[in-house]
Amino acid sequence: MGFVTSGWQALKQTVYQIGRPGRFTLATSIFHNLNGLFEALTGRAAPAAGVRTVVGHDHSLNDGYPIYRSFVGGFDTGETLGYVLTSVTAVATPVALSDKSPSLRCYINPAITSLLAGPPTLEAKVYVVLTNTGGTSSNFEFVLRNVDSGENSSTTTEIVSSGTTVSKWITISGIGVGNGGWQGYDLLGGFTGTNGNILVTACIIAETDSTVAASTGAKYDSSTATTRP
Amino acid sequence: MSVYRWFTELVNELVESNQWLDAEALFRITSTANALYELTLDKAAPGATSQAIQGHDHSSSQGGRTVARGTLYSAGAGKEQLFKFEGPGSGLWGNCDNANTVARQRSTTFYAYCSADTTGSSSPYTNPVAWCFLRFLYETHGTSRTISVRLQNNTLTKTSDVATFTIPGSTGVVSASPNITLEEVPIQQGWNEFTLELMSNHDSPIVYTTHIVLLEAADVDGCYTASTGVSPLGGL
Numbered sequence: 001m002g003f004v005t006s007g008w009q010a011l012k013q014t015v016y017q018i019g020r021p022g023r024f025t026l027a028t029s030i031f032h033n034l035n036g037l038f039e040a041l042t043g044r045a046a047p048a049a050g051v052r053t054v055v056g057h058d059h060s061l062n063d064g065y066p067i068y069r070s071f072v073g074g075f076d077t078g079e080t081l082g083y084v085l086t087s088v089t090a091v092a093t094p095v096a097l098s099d100k101s102p103s104l105r106c107y108i109n110p111a112i113t114s115l116l117a118g119p120p121t122l123e124a125k126v127y128v129v130l131t132n133t134g135g136t137s138s139n140f141e142f143v144l145r146n147v148d149s150g151e152n153s154s155t156t157t158e159i160v161s162s163g164t165t166v167s168k169w170i171t172i173s174g175i176g177v178g179n180g181g182w183q184g185y186d187l188l189g190g191f192t193g194t195n196g197n198i199l200v201t202a203c204i205i206a207e208t209d210s211t212v213a214a215s216t217g218a219k220y221d222s223s224t225a226t227t228r229p
Numbered sequence: 230m231s232v233y234r235w236f237t238e239l240v241n242e243l244v245e246s247n248q249w250l251d252a253e254a255l256f257r258i259t260s261t262a263n264a265l266y267e268l269t270l271d272k273a274a275p276g277a278t279s280q281a282i283q284g285h286d287h288s289s290s291q292g293g294r295t296v297a298r299g300t301l302y303s304a305g306a307g308k309e310q311l312f313k314f315e316g317p318g319s320g321l322w323g324n325c326d327n328a329n330t331v332a333r334q335r336s337t338t339f340y341a342y343c344s345a346d347t348t349g350s351s352s353p354y355t356n357p358v359a360w361c362f363l364r365f366l367y368e369t370h371g372t373s374r375t376i377s378v379r380l381q382n383n384t385l386t387k388t389s390d391v392a393t394f395t396i397p398g399s400t401g402v403v404s405a406s407p408n409i410t411l412e413e414v415p416i417q418q419g420w421n422e423f424t425l426e427l428m429s430n431h432d433s434p435i436v437y438t439t440h441i442v443l444l445e446a447a448d449v450d451g452c453y454t455a456s457t458g459v460s461p462l463g464g465l
Contacts, residue, residue: 079326202304206342
């Protein structure tokens with residue numbers, strides 16, 4: 001078995017400046033770092049390595065920083081009454097569907113806005129039961145409000161005919177992440193009619209590809225990179 | 230001191246036919262390694278005084294992609310229940326949420342967002358898959374029954390493996406099922422729409438779903454292919 005090192009070393013341009021031959025120190029540094037990346041990502045010893053040096057995602061002195069994820073939180077009350085607003089009349093500005101604020105918390109990458117031009121947003125799948133007992137077709141509106149940053153998501157509107165109940169999954173997008181870390185959220189509901197009931201039994205919040213802007217920079221996609229002939 | 234962070238093309242032409250390792254190849258290698266470090270760990274590369282690639286930042290200028298791992302969905306009702314199931318008949322599959330207040334019944338039990346590749350084309354499904362842990366609540370009614378459980382991925386139109394538990398043959402005893410694990414839940418990248426389905430081998434018992442956790446586990450648990458030490462997870 002070969003000697004496999006893994007860990008983090010500075011990869012500096014000075015060791016391969018134009019005109020210098022490839023050097024042993026550079027090669028070992030590259031191997032060292034790439035093996036370290038392998039172990040941090042997979043949590044397994046690097047290929048051909050007998051032991052693991054870097055422990056992925058362990059948050060300790062062995063390195064392994066957190067890797068942030070898609071599902072960030074939410075709730076699901078199943079058949080039990082969840083977040084409700086009953087017998088409402090013309091709630092022009094959506095109001096909280098729970099008397100506890102924030103009604104839920106999610107953990108977001110705390111570095112998410114520190115160095116960026118624009119933060120991402122989150123997306124939620126929400127199960128709603130909407131009853132319109134008023135005389136006309138009316139709109140139900142939903143917003144997820146970031147209590148800590150004061151940001152409102154995009155408003156999702158569902159039109160429900162007079163005298164009917166609609167049960168369905170809806171999508172709320174544009175949910176703000178504030179400065180990252182623990183963020184508090186309130187689910188808000190509104191109604192444009194004269195007599196409506198709102199029941200929400202599930203809310204699944206995630207970071208999704210649709211909230212990720214496509215890269216336009218050469219740094220990421222290397223669109224301007226050239227291939228050596 | 231310059232520490233470059235740059236995703237560039239690492240093509241075979243740079244190193245094939247025993248060409249000399251030159252500054253261009255090394256520049257690309259080190260830039261990529263540093264960029265990988267920053268993309269993955271969201272920290273400045275070793276030796277760098279600032280961060281060029283923002284890991285997982287989702288912005289348009291500096292890259293970053295979602296990394297979906299671990300828990301995909303979870304719900305627990307404590308001593309209560311999430312969903313009420315009444316068997317549609319012996320040997321028939323039914324939605325786990327078919328006996329609740331009609332307006333609250335879901336044809337889709339839950340959504341889960343995933344960044345995995347798509348599960349194989351036919352059962353038994355292999356990597357990548359998700360795992361699902363479940364608990365149920367039931368009341369005994371004389372005859373013993375076997376309850377089968379499966380998870381339907383409506384987005385893929387594929388069904389997980391089937392697990393079972395037994396409702397014993399006593400009367401009036403309310404009890405919880407053992408932990409139920411499904412280890413071949415089909416998944417794909419993006420939002421996945423799931424319906425939990427149950428089936429009884431005898432008449433139409435009532436079963437309550439009380440806990441659901443859907444997750445991506447590590448390769449050691451069989452959700453993903455373990456490294457074999459060759460491309461793309463390793464090299465010669």
